[in-house]
Amino acid sequence: MSEETGQTVAFIAIDRITVVNPRSRPKRSFEEMVDSIAAVGLKKPITVTRNRDHGAGYDLVCGQGRLEAFRLLGEKTIPAFVVDLDPQDSLIASLVENFARRQLRGIDLLHDIGAMKQRGHAEAEITRMTGLSSEYVKGIIHLIEKGEQRLLQSVEAGIVPVAIAVQIADADDIGVQEALQQAYERNELRGKRLLAAKRLVDRRAKYGNALVSHLTRKPKISSMSLVRAYQQDTERKRMLIRKAEATKARLLLITAAMREMLRDEALVEVMQQEGLATMPKVLSDRIFPGRM
Incomplete structure (x- = not known):
C-alpha cells in the first residue's frame, strides 16, 4: 500500500498494458530516463486502469516513458497504481499529467487543450484541471478553432504572448501592424522577439495560417x-x-x-x-x- 496515495501498487505484465494516448518524446531525455531506471530503479509507479472491453488488459493513464524504458530494459512486469476510471476520464487524466510534467513538445500540449474542449469540457474546467490561466486557455482554444498553427507555435515558443496572437488572428493587415505597434509600446515585444514576430506575420501573410503550406501540383508537361x-x-x-x-x-x-x-x-x-x-x-x- 502506498502511504502517499492510499492506492495499491501491483506488478502488471507489460504486454497487457495498452498506451491509448501515445506520445513521441525527445530521444536524449528518454535515454537519460532509461539510464536512471537501470541505475536506481523506478522511482514512481505508472498508473493504469482496467480495460473494460478486455477484462485481462489495462489502459495506461500516465507513465508512457517509464513503461517504454522498462520494455527496453527487458523487464516483463512493471509496478503500477490501478485506478478505476472510464475511458474518457482516463484520457483526461493522461492529458492533465502531460501538462503537469511539461515533458512533451509545447505545441502538443496546446493541442491537448483543444482536445479537452472537443470532448465537452468547459473553459473553466480546463483551466482548473491544467492550472493555466483562463485568459491563456480561452486564447489557445480560439487560435486552435481558427487553425492558427503558426501563431500557436509562436505562443509555445514564447515569441508572442497569447493575447497578442489572438489580436493578430482576428485583425486585417492594418490591424496586425497596429497590434505589433501596441505590443511594442507596452514593452511586450522588443528586440529579437519583435523581429521574430514581424517575420512570423510576414510568413503568415504569404503562406497562410498552417505551418506546412499545401502547394498545388504542377501540371504535367506534354510533348x-x-x-x-x-x-x-x-x-x-x-x-x-x-x-x-x-x-x-x-x-x-x-x-x-x-x-x-x-x-x-x-x-x-x-x-x-x-x-x-x-x-x-x-x-x-x-x-x-x-x-x-
Missing part, C-alpha cells in the same frame, strides 16, 4: 507543349535578330550620312562657329574608323 514552347522561343530569337539587323542598317546609313556631311568644308566651318566642333569619341570612331 506538344514542349514543341510549342520551343517554337515560341525560336520565333522570339528570330524577331531579335531581325531587329538587330534593322538597327545595324540604320546605324550604317546614319554614319555614312554623317561622314559625307563632315566632308563639306562649308558645313564644318558653320558648325565650328556655332560651337559644334567636337563630337563623342564613340561616334567619331564609327564615322572615321582607324583615325587617332
Whole structure:
C-alpha cells in the first residue's frame, strides 16, 4: 500500500498494458530516463486502469516513458497504481499529467487543450484541471478553432504572448501592424522577439495560417507543349535578330550620312562657329574608323 496515495501498487505484465494516448518524446531525455531506471530503479509507479472491453488488459493513464524504458530494459512486469476510471476520464487524466510534467513538445500540449474542449469540457474546467490561466486557455482554444498553427507555435515558443496572437488572428493587415505597434509600446515585444514576430506575420501573410503550406501540383508537361514552347522561343530569337539587323542598317546609313556631311568644308566651318566642333569619341570612331 502506498502511504502517499492510499492506492495499491501491483506488478502488471507489460504486454497487457495498452498506451491509448501515445506520445513521441525527445530521444536524449528518454535515454537519460532509461539510464536512471537501470541505475536506481523506478522511482514512481505508472498508473493504469482496467480495460473494460478486455477484462485481462489495462489502459495506461500516465507513465508512457517509464513503461517504454522498462520494455527496453527487458523487464516483463512493471509496478503500477490501478485506478478505476472510464475511458474518457482516463484520457483526461493522461492529458492533465502531460501538462503537469511539461515533458512533451509545447505545441502538443496546446493541442491537448483543444482536445479537452472537443470532448465537452468547459473553459473553466480546463483551466482548473491544467492550472493555466483562463485568459491563456480561452486564447489557445480560439487560435486552435481558427487553425492558427503558426501563431500557436509562436505562443509555445514564447515569441508572442497569447493575447497578442489572438489580436493578430482576428485583425486585417492594418490591424496586425497596429497590434505589433501596441505590443511594442507596452514593452511586450522588443528586440529579437519583435523581429521574430514581424517575420512570423510576414510568413503568415504569404503562406497562410498552417505551418506546412499545401502547394498545388504542377501540371504535367506534354510533348506538344514542349514543341510549342520551343517554337515560341525560336520565333522570339528570330524577331531579335531581325531587329538587330534593322538597327545595324540604320546605324550604317546614319554614319555614312554623317561622314559625307563632315566632308563639306562649308558645313564644318558653320558648325565650328556655332560651337559644334567636337563630337563623342564613340561616334567619331564609327564615322572615321582607324583615325587617332
